Amino acid sequence: MRIGSPGYTECLGSVRINDVQQVLELDSGRVKELPLRENIDVQKIEEEVIKDFEERMAIIIPIKDEKLELFEGVISGVPHECLIIVVSNSQRRRVDRFRTEKDALKRFCHFTHREALIIHQKDPVLARALVDAGYTDILGEDELIRDGKAEGMIAAMLVAMATKKDFVGFIDADNYFPGAVWEYARCYAIGFSTAKSPYSMVRVLWRYKPKISTGMFFNRWGRVSEITNKCMNSLISNRTGLETEIIKTGNAGEHAMSLKLAEILTYASGYAVEPQELISIFEGFSGVLPTAHRTAAKHGIEIFQTQTRNPHLHEEKGGRHLLVEMLLPGLASIYHSPLCEKKTKQLIIDELLQQDAVRPNEEPPKPCLIAPLRTINLKRFTSVMTEYMKSYSVLE
Amino acid sequence: MRIGSPGYTECLGSVRINDVQQVLELDSGRVKELPLRENIDVQKIEEEVIKDFEERMAIIIPIKDEKLELFEGVISGVPHECLIIVVSNSQRRRVDRFRTEKDALKRFCHFTHREALIIHQKDPVLARALVDAGYTDILGEDELIRDGKAEGMIAAMLVAMATKKDFVGFIDADNYFPGAVWEYARCYAIGFSTAKSPYSMVRVLWRYKPKISTGMFFNRWGRVSEITNKCMNSLISNRTGLETEIIKTGNAGEHAMSLKLAEILTYASGYAVEPQELISIFEGFSGVLPTAHRTAAKHGIEIFQTQTRNPHLHEEKGGRHLLVEMLLPGLASIYHSPLCEKKTKQLIIDELLQQDAVRPNEEPPKPCLIAPLRTINLKRFTSVMTEYMKSYSVLE
Numbered sequence: 142m143r144i145g146s147p148g149y150t151e152c153l154g155s156v157r158i159n160d161v162q163q164v165l166e167l168d169s170g171r172v173k174e175l176p177l178r179e180n181i182d183v184q185k186i187e188e189e190v191i192k193d194f195e196e197r198m199a200i201i202i203p204i205k206d207e208k209l210e211l212f213e214g215v216i217s218g219v220p221h222e223c224l225i226i227v228v229s230n231s232q233r234r235r236v237d238r239f240r241t242e243k244d245a246l247k248r249f250c251h252f253t254h255r256e257a258l259i260i261h262q263k264d265p266v267l268a269r270a271l272v273d274a275g276y277t278d279i280l281g282e283d284e285l286i287r288d289g290k291a292e293g294m295i296a297a298m299l300v301a302m303a304t305k306k307d308f309v310g311f312i313d314a315d316n317y318f319p320g321a322v323w324e325y326a327r328c329y330a331i332g333f334s335t336a337k338s339p340y341s342m343v344r345v346l347w348r349y350k351p352k353i354s355t356g357m358f359f360n361r362w363g364r365v366s367e368i369t370n371k372c373m374n375s376l377i378s379n380r381t382g383l384e385t386e387i388i389k390t391g392n393a394g395e396h397a398m399s400l401k402l403a404e405i406l407t408y409a410s411g412y413a414v415e416p417q418e419l420i421s422i423f424e425g426f427s428g429v430l431p432t433a434h435r436t437a438a439k440h441g442i443e444i445f446q447t448q449t450r451n452p453h454l455h456e457e458k459g460g461r462h463l464l465v466e467m468l469l470p471g472l473a474s475i476y477h478s479p480l481c482e483k484k485t486k487q488l489i490i491d492e493l494l495q496q497d498a499v500r501p502n503e504e505p506p507k508p509c510l511i512a513p514l515r516t517i518n519l520k521r522f523t524s525v526m527t528e529y530m531k532s533y534s535v536l537e
Numbered sequence: 538m539r540i541g542s543p544g545y546t547e548c549l550g551s552v553r554i555n556d557v558q559q560v561l562e563l564d565s566g567r568v569k570e571l572p573l574r575e576n577i578d579v580q581k582i583e584e585e586v587i588k589d590f591e592e593r594m595a596i597i598i599p600i601k602d603e604k605l606e607l608f609e610g611v612i613s614g615v616p617h618e619c620l621i622i623v624v625s626n627s628q629r630r631r632v633d634r635f636r637t638e639k640d641a642l643k644r645f646c647h648f649t650h651r652e653a654l655i656i657h658q659k660d661p662v663l664a665r666a667l668v669d670a671g672y673t674d675i676l677g678e679d680e681l682i683r684d685g686k687a688e689g690m691i692a693a694m695l696v697a698m699a700t701k702k703d704f705v706g707f708i709d710a711d712n713y714f715p716g717a718v719w720e721y722a723r724c725y726a727i728g729f730s731t732a733k734s735p736y737s738m739v740r741v742l743w744r745y746k747p748k749i750s751t752g753m754f755f756n757r758w759g760r761v762s763e764i765t766n767k768c769m770n771s772l773i774s775n776r777t778g779l780e781t782e783i784i785k786t787g788n789a790g791e792h793a794m795s796l797k798l799a800e801i802l803t804y805a806s807g808y809a810v811e812p813q814e815l816i817s818i819f820e821g822f823s824g825v826l827p828t829a830h831r832t833a834a835k836h837g838i839e840i841f842q843t844q845t846r847n848p849h850l851h852e853e854k855g856g857r858h859l860l861v862e863m864l865l866p867g868l869a870s871i872y873h874s875p876l877c878e879k880k881t882k883q884l885i886i887d888e889l890l891q892q893d894a895v896r897p898n899e900e901p902p903k904p905c906l907i908a909p910l911r912t913i914n915l916k917r918f919t920s921v922m923t924e925y926m927k928s929y930s931v932l933e
Contacts (some may be wrong), residue, residue: 166645167613192566217563218846220566252579253539281748318716318847318848319852320614320847321714324716397634450610452713452714
């Protein structure tokens with residue numbers, strides 16, 4: 142794979158934010174015996190290196206009543222070396238969709254000789270293990286894990302920690318193009334392979350193709366991203382005193398983290414989860430507030446933003462109200478950060494008013510925050526989980 | 538890559554038509570030291586094998602005023618080991634789009650250290666070389682190569698012959714997903730790697746996703762394919778006396794051939810080109826008519842049909858009339874084959890009447906046939922071309 146080098150890197154305390162890198166060539170072929178001198182702006186990442194990092198990575202696929210056909214496509218695109226972890230919140234009554242998903246995953250793994258884990262978000266064993274390990278922020282009143290993609294993602298990351306992987310990458314289950322899934326996983330691997338710090342994150346930027354008939358969605362999502370990025374950049378600009386447009390992936394659902402980094406971040410529920418990750422990094426490591434983790438601060442936090450070659454085409458859900466539904470939580474997580482100053486707060490209010498997302502003199506609701514993964518008693522959690530891990534494996 | 542084995546193979550004289558094979562896993566990872574026993578229905582093709590065949594393959598990309606952005610995406614998806622040959626019939630007046638395409642290709646090859654050729658369909662040197670070499674079926678009255686995708690494909694195959702490649706694969710320039718392009722090239726390579734005969738062809742079958750908003754097009758194209766396949770299967774059924782549905786890729790634009798096979802087929806102009814390839818094979822090697830090529834008959838002709846994991850999403854052009862425009866030539870090529878008996882002829886007429894594509898008592902127009910490539914004086918052709926080949930290279 143060949144990828145452009147980041148044009149520049151912006152620093153915010155010990156956070157290094159790399160500008161967007163473009164994928165240039167999906168498959169760069171064999172290792173040449175005499176390595177050619179690459180263009181100064183281009184990096185060739187050899188297949189073996191990509192595979193080394195894929196081996197250390199779990200791909201987490203959150204699913205909730207998605208079409209099975211799409212799910213089957215998505216798993217077929219995940220590179221073989223990655224461990225697939227599916228976290229499902231699909232219905233189990235009437236039709237047991239979880240069962241169907243598990244069967245599909247099992248069939249796939251059977252034919253392709255690979256391992257995968259699948260957990261249900263409402264699994265009582267998993268919830269009990271969390272209680273035992275003192276990690277209860279994602280539990281509801283019924284003592285099961287709450288609904289919500291963020292809660293599922295966090296549960297899956299905890300499972301990934303128990304499997305001793307080094308990296309986790311997220312890919313949605315409703316992607317129409319297995320080839321795009323494959324590219325995401327490779328972009329994650331490449332980001333980690335070029336990172337200098339063990340505390341790193343890769344966020345994917347899609348190519349929009351607004352001219353095809355599904356363009357409506359691309360545009361709408363594009364608009365949400367645009368506003369979120371603007372507000373996040375305003376926050377950074379007002380902290381550094383230098384105008385910046387460095388953040389281009391504030392809402393990136395397709396993203397990956399080293400578990401070392403994932404363990405020390407504060408999360409948020411719902412659509413705020415992805416923007417909140419960045420906010421947590423800024424809060425913890427920009428040097429404005431007390432440092433969240435000394436070792437991490439020493440290594441620095443590295444953020445990569447990669448623009449894939451494939452556009453993103455996925456199931457369209459909901460109507461216009463979705464814009465507000467997606468926009469509000471992300472902006473709220475910026476608004477309520479202790480880093481957020483007056484100017485950015487005003488910008489956020491203005492944007493939300495313009496989208497009819499808040500009423501005049503109303504503030505966006507506070508995000509529901511979730512403690513970092515490392516606050517779990519991992520020993521206790523894994524000791525409970527080890528016993529049950531087999532039952533989550535499709536090769537049980 | 539893992540791919541299903543063909544469920545069965547139908548024989549028609551020395552033609553072996555394999556049933557559809559499904560791609561199961563895009564990227565099957567490393568070679569395992571202890572190779573696992575694959576499921577009986579599954580083949581794992583190792584990366585090294587795929588790359589060996591990609592090295593021997595030219596990917597031909599016909600282009601005609603396509604959006605540059607799409608073209609750039611398509612070339613980024615072609616595996617590095619393949620030689621890219623672009624055959625452009627884009628406008629050169631007012632805006633010199635050919636120049637823009639050449640520049641984009643050059644830029645891509647510069648950054649990725651690869652070679653590519655680009656020719657314009659109206660190139661006078663190329664036309665003159667064809668005249669010199671006695672291959673004039675694709676020339677118009679102005680002694681230049683005629684307009685039309687088939688003519689461009691043939692010109693590009695002749696160039697591929699001059700570059701001494703063993704295989705040619707076709708990929709359209711208007712594909713939205715580089716990841717799908719990558720998969721096509723791999724499917725071609727895999728087909729050739731599993732072929733027992735040096736005379737082989739791989740035809741790609743798309744997954745339709747008719748539920749997304751662009752579904753209209755998928756449906757329409759699906760309908761054209763369905764009818765063409767039905768008529769072609771009727772022809773085979775009536776020859777063998779056994780009902781069959783083996784042909785599922787009668788219209789496959791995405792397809793590849795060994796040049797050995799490509800050299801001995803009769804082609805047709807326009808949308809008839811892809812169905813005509815199959816008809817030429819049936820005419821030449823089904824044992825009903827005199828054998829077209831004795832060595833090929835001895836080896837047998839092998840046809841693979843591969844269903845990709847990625848769906849196909851491309852530029853939508855034209856309206857409903859396109860159905861007729863695409864359907865008529867293909868059915869005409871079946872209708873006018875000496876192999877075509879009364880029953881199939883009637884079926885074709887019925888289908889065409891139903892689509893308002895012919896009037897009552899009207900026959901479909903005869904296809905414009907083009908002599909096999911091997912009728913060219915290759916020595917003379919290459920001797921002219923060698924001199925100019927450099928000017929077609931983007932690394933000139």
